[in-house]
Amino acid sequence: MNLKTVQTPALLLDLDKFTRNCNWMKEKAERLNVALRPHLKTGKCIEFARTQMTSPSGPATVSTLLEAEYFFNLGVIDLIYAVGISPGKFERAVNLREAGCDLKVILDNKEAAEQFSAYCEERKIPCPVLIEIDVDGHRSGVKPDSDDLIEIAKILQGKAYFAGVLTHAGDSYKCVGQAACLKAQENERDSLVHCANRLRKAGFEPKIISAGSTPTAVFAESWEGVTEVRCGVYCLFDLVMAGLKVCTIDQIALSLLVEVTGHQKEKGWVITDGGWMALSRDRGTAAQAVDQGYGLVCDIDGNPIDDLIVASANQEHGIITHRDGRLVDPKDFPIGTRLRILPNHACAMAAQHPQYFVVRKGKIVDIWNRIYGWQPKGVSL
Amino acid sequence: MNLKTVQTPALLLDLDKFTRNCNWMKEKAERLNVALRPHLKTGKCIEFARTQMTSPSGPATVSTLLEAEYFFNLGVIDLIYAVGISPGKFERAVNLREAGCDLKVILDNKEAAEQFSAYCEERKIPCPVLIEIDVDGHRSGVKPDSDDLIEIAKILQGKAYFAGVLTHAGDSYKCVGQAACLKAQENERDSLVHCANRLRKAGFEPKIISAGSTPTAVFAESWEGVTEVRCGVYCLFDLVMAGLKVCTIDQIALSLLVEVTGHQKEKGWVITDGGWMALSRDRGTAAQAVDQGYGLVCDIDGNPIDDLIVASANQEHGIITHRDGRLVDPKDFPIGTRLRILPNHACAMAAQHPQYFVVRKGKIVDIWNRIYGWQPKGVSL
Missing domain, CATH: 3.20.20.10 (Alanine racemase)
Known part of the structure; x- marks a missing residue:
């Protein structure tokens, strides 16, 4: 894997x-x-x-x-x-x-x-x-x-x-x-x-x-x-912390790996399988100087790409656009392209997932499981 | 239970x-x-x-x-x-x-x-x-x-x-x-x-x-x-659908049961243990005619209370206020009071929980488990 x-x-x-x-x-x-x-x-x-x-x-x-x-x-x-x-x-x-x-x-x-x-x-x-x-x-x-x-x-x-x-x-x-x-x-x-x-x-x-x-x-x-x-x-760290100048973008250790599923060429949209269910609904940067939408887009290695953000999100769809309204060329992001999205709020994004894929030098080296919920283990009537 | x-x-x-x-x-x-x-x-x-x-x-x-x-x-x-x-x-x-x-x-x-x-x-x-x-x-x-x-x-x-x-x-x-x-x-x-x-x-x-x-x-x-x-x-159904007049508030079948943990009397705040982790970060009513904050507050039986909403939320704290700015009297909601919060978006609230407590005529009659995530069951390296 x-x-x-x-x-x-x-x-x-x-x-x-x-x-x-x-x-x-x-x-x-x-x-x-x-x-x-x-x-x-x-x-x-x-x-x-x-x-x-x-x-x-x-x-x-x-x-x-x-x-x-x-x-x-x-x-x-x-x-x-x-x-x-x-x-x-x-x-x-x-x-x-x-x-x-x-x-x-x-x-x-x-x-x-x-x-x-x-x-x-x-x-x-x-x-x-x-x-x-x-x-x-x-x-x-x-x-x-x-x-x-x-x-x-x-x-x-x-x-x-x-x-x-x-x-x-x-x-x-x-x-x-x-x-x-x-x-x-x-x-x-x-x-x-x-x-x-x-x-x-x-x-x-x-x-x-x-x-x-x-x-x-x-x-x-x-x-x-x-x-x-x-x-x-x-x-x-996360984009909210970066917006407060508490960290740099490069220090953010969490991201969501997504795949391009489609485009709307005339709107300049790239559509991925990373929707709000996986990104979380957190819009913590909305009130900051730089609104990062639902997250900042990076390549598969984690390098931010030319001011692309997830501008909007449905449950299982993320819509990527240029922050400045320029149209994205679908040819730059063919179907199947993998991208990483940096989170507005790391606690919120992580909460949407049962596990972390632990990455080192571009390789998945481990899987760590998370817990969630509030009820005692094995809760029953 | x-x-x-x-x-x-x-x-x-x-x-x-x-x-x-x-x-x-x-x-x-x-x-x-x-x-x-x-x-x-x-x-x-x-x-x-x-x-x-x-x-x-x-x-x-x-x-x-x-x-x-x-x-x-x-x-x-x-x-x-x-x-x-x-x-x-x-x-x-x-x-x-x-x-x-x-x-x-x-x-x-x-x-x-x-x-x-x-x-x-x-x-x-x-x-x-x-x-x-x-x-x-x-x-x-x-x-x-x-x-x-x-x-x-x-x-x-x-x-x-x-x-x-x-x-x-x-x-x-x-x-x-x-x-x-x-x-x-x-x-x-x-x-x-x-x-x-x-x-x-x-x-x-x-x-x-x-x-x-x-x-x-x-x-x-x-x-x-x-x-x-x-x-x-x-x-x-949910508050977003009610805002579109697609349903009535009374038809909403999902809610979050929370407990009052504190107050800030001079601000008119009631604080509960239902934060955004349990409510979700969804703010789908923010763009509607009636902004329901992070959810509409009901009594333990599910009856809406006098225009109270969850005005803001931290990870494990919900802050309830009057929609019109009137101060809430702490005596009306003593520590330990249980309330129900109706969701902005039912899909988003439900996604934060491993299980439903199924309620009928005020009694919990069953527990139903949910799944979440994207990876195949038992995913490993």
């Missing part, structure tokens, strides 16, 4: 770029004297995770309890489930804890803190909880100056237990370039340290002070006062 | 609505004296398909060769793979034919016709081909008046073999209401009949004359001259 014979559409992972991206972040975290707790939601795959993590047992971050169960069963012990926990997930999370997983959960409100504390007490299994902080108005979390911060720590203490603070500087996804990302990172770090200090003053020692997003982690110059950094998409 | 205990996010299929939608289209096709060849790409699930189809062996339509293999192994024999075939898929398609599947493929250009004919001749396995027609400029297909139509039939004859014509009136997705959809349907039918007549005049009898899209199939008053209708999303 090679790039000319594998069935298309196929998800390709460039092993050298991926490994380089992973190692770069490991070295950077080490240099800044902070633990790296990579987010495994991008890969959802054990081989992928082992390249990201600094040890086979973690630390690592997950976005679903299914990921936590999958990775724990494969030896990853030190995990944070970094989405606010609610009652329907208490049992499943505490079961993991009971089974020996060092799972930490997060929450951002007194209601959930009271309910989770009561549940842990009932099970007699204390479970460490990080309080989620909203440093930039992005989505969930308590405000750094909120009274709730201390009150939640009080509720948790002794029953669940208070383990620290965590934030995701999601608004950094709107920052373009080093200066803007660095400003977001400094705000992220300073707000988190401020929260940690408020908690210490109130008698609660945060063991974990967890920050991180790819744009802030890439540009960070100091994480002083922070114990660990979480980030995910840095290991693959 | 019930709607209060199943792990969220969970994909719910309302069995009565789904069955009603399926039966409505079966009866309509019968009344209009046309075969129904439902598209199985919406469901990707055998139990689902059996409710759609008029017999357990088909006819049916698929969007990938993996779907063809999966359904054929479960007894569905009469299949059209309705995406233009290209060289990388010849072997796999003809293998299905060799195994006894009555698979038909489609193509829209001389290049593919020549290559596929040569391949079938080499294998000594003729494979019926439909010529794809572009009736409305939507994407692929030959123009109804093109010389290519006859030339492709000539190339196919004797080697692969010419079996008929097929179109997808995809531009009907831009038509709002009965009159506009009906006009699109009449154009679809007339263009296809025109092609069939041109082919007959040239000595090629089209055995299959295949039309169909949900908006045109719902409103069609006559399919005279057409032998079969393909459509898919009618069995579930």
